[in-house]
Amino acid sequence: MRRLRATCFSAAFLAFLGLAGCGFTPVYGTGSPIGQVLADIQVAAPSSREDYMFVRSMEERLTRNTQGRKTLRYDLSLSEVGLDIIDVSRSQVLGKVTYELIDEANGEVVVSGSVESFTSFSTVDDFPTLMRNDAQERLINILADRVMSDLAAKLAMT
Template identity: 40%
Template sequence: MSSFNRRFFLLSAAALGGTSLSGCGFEPVYGTDGAASMLLNNVLVDEPKANESYLLVRELENRLGQPGGAPQFGLSLAMNLDEQGVGRTSAQVTNRYDVVGSVTYALRGMDNKEVLTTGKVSSFTSYSASGSTVSELAARDDAYERLMVILADRIVVDLQAYAVSEAA
């Protein structure tokens, strides 16, 4: 029989509150004095030109917010997408695809159009093409949407890292 008591551990951790993290230097990037709080609702992302770029802009706006008044920053995006067949049956029919994507971005100041930081992120997702036509199209659309979520997350992490390095 174990003498470990989960309730005691959770209650003691709750009683300590955030004091156990105070010495480690942890600070939320979007906190009250967080380094990346300047990005929230303050970045105007360029208008999308295709469905995939719409999905990426939507995800970025979900994470950074939509600017209410005059935004301080602008974000330009250049996307490159490629679809590659990776799985084949013995009859040489492709039944699995990788969707590979990369985005080059540039964060600029809106007042003087000066480029503050640039970067490139990339990733891939896959989908199966072995079902019906409808299920294949749904899987393909889902793969592109998942890819845009991954790319948006990576762009936001890079922008947060930039904001933290500028605040230091």
């Protein structure tokens, strides 16, 4: 058993050394080109409760930057669909974010995209409004993560 552990540890250590020697750099790292672009983004001001939650989520990921040279403009839409499964009452909250990253110096669209997701909640609980709000907040966090991933991937290709 000790021999197996030692072999596994040695293999993991060698793999780590190999990864460190290959020039691997994190996408969001402070010295990476994508990290520098992401640090220079400001998110457009919110106009509704849902927009506010989205901007807050994005700023947690990007850090708040009111002087950024690029602006992330977005269109967030949420809708609710009831699901009546036998003896189970649930609703789904569907969400979509369409975004554009605008270079403020020349007004050009740097990258654009769209992401979608959903969450669900029970409608038979005593607090359906709280459950709906929680589902919306979870969905908005998921959408913010997807926008960040999509944005980073597209910036890496430009």
